[in-house]
């Protein structure tokens with residue numbers, strides 16, 4: 158039987174010699190400006206798109222199609238790339254797929270991969286305790302929910318990358334692609350605009366592609382991912398009694414592409430599979446399976462039925 162520890166230990170990339178957060182004024186200011194800009198621009202864009210839709214009642218099937226495809230690809234970049242691969246090492250892959258994951262994840266505009274991974278590993282190291290960058294339980298109530306969803310990006314702390322993402326900082330490919338973050342963000346707006354123009358053969362198609370496939374898509378992906386930090390650490394079921402408040406939340410499984418099987422994930426952080434049973438739909442894992450069958454990813458970590466049941470028995 159496989160060693161259960163393979164699925165409960167965090168990646169061996171921590172460097173505990175340093176403080177887990179930085180209080181450098183320049184970095185704090187930069188993080189706040191980036192967070193505010195991305196939240197405001199995507200929210201205002203969504204408001205504008207919704208208002209125009211109410212007034213003109215005009216959106217083509219091509220624009221809807223482009224937006225859905227862009228959403229799925231960039232959320233796969235986040236859930237499969239940034240989360241299961243870069244944060245947890247749930248499988249191995251080559252430099253090409255690594256690069257594609259960083260580009261797709263960056264287009265979701267949730268910060269560069271090194272930032273995302275550092276924050277997320279810090280969350281796993283201190284889940285729902287002092288040191289968790291976005292737990293809803295440190296404050297509680299609506300205030301805690303707001304903090305876990307958005308407020309955490311504006312506190313006066315920046316996660317120390319050298320503590321939590323030391324391995325990424327030693328990978329030249331990752332560092333190089335990470336530095337080009339703003340190019341990938343721009344590409345994520347340009348692609349749907351160009352496709353909108355080409356598929357509808359209208360100037361309006363360019364504008365609607367930018368608005369729906371760009372800004373609205375980013376807005377929706379933001380709130381899907383952040384809901385895992387906030388809502389899914391409060392509401393749902395916890396079949397595994399982990400040392401935290403993580404839950405499985407069936408309502409958020411579709412928009413998070415499987416990420417909302419979050420109690421399962423906290424029980425088995427390095428598993429490529431978040432939906433552990435056949436009925437737990439997990440688009441992220443299906444995508445990993447397709448890549449595995451195409452021999453583009455390998456050494457995919459999946460806990461056996463025995464290990465899952467063992468953990469359940471230990472939990473009860």
Ligand SMILES: [Zn+2]
Nearest residue numbers: 280403419423
């Ligand atoms: Zn969590």
Ligand SMILES: [Zn+2]
Nearest residue numbers: 244277281426
């Ligand atoms: Zn995780």
